[in-house]
Amino acid sequence: MCGIIGYVGRDLCIPKIISGLEALEYRGYDSAGIAYVENKKIKIIKEKGKIANLKKLLDFNANTNLGIAHTRWATHGAASKTNAHPHSVNSFTIVHNGIIENYSELKESLIKKGYIFKSETDTEVACAVIADLYKEKKDILLSLNAATKVFRGSYALGIICADDKNTLYAMRNTSPLIVATSPSGNFIASDVPAILKYTNKYILLDDLEIAKITADNITIYNKDLNIVKKEIKTFEGTFEAAAKNGYEHFMLKEINEQDKVFSDTVNYYFDGSIASLKKNFAFLDKFSKIDIVACGSAYHTGLVGKCLIEKYASIPVNVEVASEYRYKKCFYDNDTLVILVSQSGETADTLAALRKAKSDGITTMAIVNVVGSSIAREADHVIYIKAGCEIAVATTKAYLAQLAIFSLLSIYLGYKNKGIKKSELEKIFTDLKKLPKLIKNTINYSELYFDIADKIYKNKQIFFIGRGIDYALSMEGSLKLKEISYINSVAYQAGELKHGTISLIEKNTPVIALATDTELIEKTISNIKEVKARGAYVIYVSNEEPREKFYDELILLPCIHPILESILTIIPLQLLAYKVAKNNKCDIDQPRNLAKSVTVE
Ligand code: F6R
Secondary structure, eight states: OOOEEEESSSOHHHHHHHHHHHTTGGOOSSSEEEEEETTEEEEEEEEEHHHHHHTTTTTTOOOOOOSEEEEEEEEOOOSSSTSSEEEETTTEEEEEEEETHHHHHHHHHHHTTOOOSSSSOOHHHHHHHHHHHHHHHHHHHHHHHHHHHHHOOEEEEEETTTTOOOOOOEEEEOOEEEEEETTEEEESSSGGGGGTTTEEEEEEEOOOOOOOOOSSSSHHHHSSEEEEOOOOOEEOSSSSGGHHHHHHHSHHHHHTHHHHHHHHHHHHOOSSHHHHHHHHGGGGGOOOEEEEEEEEHHHHHEEEEEHIIIIIOOOOOEEHHHHHTSOOOOOOOOTTTEEEEESSSSHHHHHHHHHHHHTTTTTEEESSSSTTHHHHHHSSSEOHHHHHHOOOSSSSSSHHHHHHHHHHHHHHHHHTSSSSOOOHHHHHHHHHHHHHHHHHHHHHHHHHHHHHHHHTTTEEEEEEEEEEEHHHHHHHHHHHHHHHOEEEEEEGGGGGGTTGGGGGTTTOOOOEEEEEOTTTTHHHHHHHHHHTTTEEEEEEESSSSSSSSSOOOEOOOOOHEEEEEEEEHHHHHHHHHHHHHTTTTTTSOTTTTOSOOOOOO
16 A cells, blocks of 8 residues: 655665565555655656556666655545655655545645645645644754654655755654665665565664664654664565566466465464464463454455354354444453454554454454564564465465464364364364375366366356355455456355345356355255356366266365365465456456555555
């Protein structure tokens, strides 16, 4: 949700800033811009569309060692050149990720003072607030600090001031921001992949802190403007991990990494013994009610988690979308645990839900991918998935790793609560060991899924149906398909279709029917026959060889313990969505209107 980067150092800044910005393009890609200091003047260049459009306007040899840049996901005002960042008022030029919620009242009072605004953005207002404070305070740090008391909302800001052209300033509240240090100079960025080509050493800026950065120095101030000493962290991943490595798309690369991601995640918490699960998850013992809160695909893993935890551990689980949860009345008990699921660890609504639960005195646990992200830092307990950098906007490997964590939690709680017997536990452990290979095999059947995609990609709508856990997985299959292929797709509980939606089924309407829960397969087959009788083109996904032919296409999965099966079921759905989108010539890694890290409400 908007990416920002800045550099000050001894090297030419445009090549560094643009390569970093490209690594942030997953955060937004409807316009981009850069501001840099050349011959003691601040130059601003921006353009509508992707960074590639901006690049055409730049002189990469320009003699400049300090700059800031931005890739935008529009919130206030259309995606246009005028609304693109950086924005400039008087001596200040800024780039911004986040939303200044009180911008319209601030704008009104600034207009009364004579300020004229060129764009519709909250960012230009933020810049004017800083410029206006500077008139009175005549000191950059004092003005930035005073601005934190005026702004309401979220912001990560990169700032240049014409009165101090050798220094980069940065500040944040809620939106993510790192400061990184390299032998040739220093950076600010929204996320680590932006700086990995040059350094893996970075500092996490905390809320309301301000960074003052020159080529040789980084000074961080807290909200009282005292200098704070910050830990310099080392990022474990490599730049190569954030590159495509020969794959046509990041999404395909990330799907293909899933066997390793699964092993890395599971092996981090499980050494083959129940004792290892107890060691890592014993803190869960005291909870007898769980709320799982998340957005999008992470919410969908929560739905799978609910099926597993309720079935095996007999603990009631309520799953909610974070944007609803944060504003609703919650009925907590003393023994309620709130689980937040987030790949990025920065999703604004999920973070707000976490803060709400904490302020009500409820214990929180986060399942997160990005180490040191806001949700990871603020939750009482963190379980990291080991998915590595996920670049494609549509999540795949992080989703699968979240499923793996819910399986592990269910195994632990199920065994503890006597929903899983010792003999069954042994079977689960055997299947756990087999899974990386089965994941790889399932991915290797991609030709089958691609053939099916070739037959259905021209359809205007595609349905998914399933019962129980298969419905939860259908939701994710349907989201994957629609977000990257722009084909309308809805997931339905298989038994619910006939209560209205079946009227949409016509001759050849694709219906992807999931049936992996042995207890419900027969019921689902009856529902499949209902749509088949109305002409649907049925793609049947199951782990049990069907005895009769009620389908047009069959995807047969390996049969493993049901507590783990979802990890395989999702794979053909990811690859099907991928190929449908590819056939439709869609921008797979950066679907229209989307961004990966949703740091606004
Ligand atoms: C869909 C997708 C989104 C995210 C959602 C939450 O493919 O990636 O639905 O799952 O925006 O993001 P995180 O997990 O970062 O909180």
